[in-house]
Amino acid sequence: MASARATATPPTTGAAPIPWEDRPAGSSALVWRSSRNPIIPRDAIPRANSIFNSAVVRFGDGFAGVFRVDDTRRVMNVHAGRSADGVAWEIQHDPIAFLPADPRVRELQERFEHAYDPRVTWLEDRFYVSWCTGYHGPTIGIGWTHDFEAFHQLDNAFLPFNRNGVLFPRRIGDAYALLSRPSDSGHTPFGDVFYSESRDLVHWGRHRHVLAPVPLSWQSTKVGAGPTPIETDDGWLLVYHGVLTSCNGFVYSMGAALLDLEEPWRVVARTSGYLLSPQVAYEQVGDVPNVVFPCAALVDLDADRLTVYYGAADTVTCLAHAHVSEVLALLRS
Numbered sequence: 159m160a161s162a163r164a165t166a167t168p169p170t171t172g173a174a175p176i177p178w179e180d181r182p183a184g185s186s187a188l189v190w191r192s193s194r195n196p197i198i199p200r201d202a203i204p205r206a207n208s209i210f211n212s213a214v215v216r217f218g219d220g221f222a223g224v225f226r227v228d229d230t231r232r233v234m235n236v237h238a239g240r241s242a243d244g245v246a247w248e249i250q251h252d253p254i255a256f257l258p259a260d261p262r263v264r265e266l267q268e269r270f271e272h273a274y275d276p277r278v279t280w281l282e283d284r285f286y287v288s289w290c291t292g293y294h295g296p297t298i299g300i301g302w303t304h305d306f307e308a309f310h311q312l313d314n315a316f317l318p319f320n321r322n323g324v325l326f327p328r329r330i331g332d333a334y335a336l337l338s339r340p341s342d343s344g345h346t347p348f349g350d351v352f353y354s355e356s357r358d359l360v361h362w363g364r365h366r367h368v369l370a371p372v373p374l375s376w377q378s379t380k381v382g383a384g385p386t387p388i389e390t391d392d393g394w395l396l397v398y399h400g401v402l403t404s405c406n407g408f409v410y411s412m413g414a415a416l417l418d419l420e421e422p423w424r425v426v427a428r429t430s431g432y433l434l435s436p437q438v439a440y441e442q443v444g445d446v447p448n449v450v451f452p453c454a455a456l457v458d459l460d461a462d463r464l465t466v467y468y469g470a471a472d473t474v475t476c477l478a479h480a481h482v483s484e485v486l487a488l489l490r491s
């Protein structure tokens with residue numbers, strides 16, 4: 159049984175079990191797909207072109223989330239949603255209207271470019287949202303909410319360009335911590351994961367290198383953090399995406415790494431093979447073919463269950479399951 163620390167889990171008032179299906183009979187897969195996939199179709203709300211790369215957490219008696227919705231204009235934005243069981247979702251039809259947490263944030267909001275690939279992290283006393291925002295190009299936006307109704311926006315974490323930001327669920331030492339991937343303004347054909355720290359969630363520094371692509375592999379082009387890191391006695395379990403460049407374009411798969419608990423820029427282990435790659439129709443066919451892109455994980459460490467939410471083919475939202483102990487055993491092996 160894997161063990162966790164209290165900070166890894168947001169407070170809940172109810173005990174809704176996380177979505178789960180046992181490994182299919184006869185399968186030896188370490189990670190398996192939900193038979194209910196895709197759990198969110200591309201057109202679940204009016205004027206949606208696609209709903210994918212989305213983040214969910216336990217909230218109240220059930221679950222809440224922030225969803226990436228590209229609309230029929232192909233404007234990318236984030237919407238709040240609620241669910242009793244983590245599978246059937248009610249997603250707000252209107253995007254989140256972030257309130258400036260500081261009057262100076264209004265300057266960032268004067269011209270909307272996009273909001274996409276959200277993550278949600280319980281940190282100390284509230285849920286923080288990080289996402290790819292636009293301010294003269296993509297960079298990392300940070301905001302917070304107590305109730306998934308009012309959302310407050312802090313200043314951007316970085317200069318452009320950076321398109322993938324994931325907060326740790328507790329301070330490391332005295333500092334808040336963020337994983338990100340500096341990039342270019344487009345569909346970056348490179349990318350490493352870096353670690354940054356902050357005392358106030360506004361000013362970020364002490365940047366450290368974490369994870370590089372691996373030549374001649376499923377993660378040879380770029381790598382990026384996925385869900386909020388999960389604290390275990392073995393280290394931070396980081397589910398991440400890795401990308402290779404085939405003759406037909408990028409292929410996005412999912413792997414995992416273990417990061418040192420107190421110095422998370424030090425990688426203890428990482429999977430040499432992928433844990434999930436685009437192999438079924440809804441991952442291979444869509445607006446962007448061959449993409450599995452994990453953005454959230456729900457964990458029940460007592461039951462040894464890990465449920466990952468991932469976007470498939472930049473079109474729909476899906477679930478995959480694994481036993482935490484088996485992923486950690488693979489990483490330790």
Ligand code: BMA
Nearest residue numbers: 211275345410446449451472
């Ligand atoms: C990444 C991001 C993701 C997307 C992926 C595949 O760079 O833009 O939102 O899922 O590309 O298109």
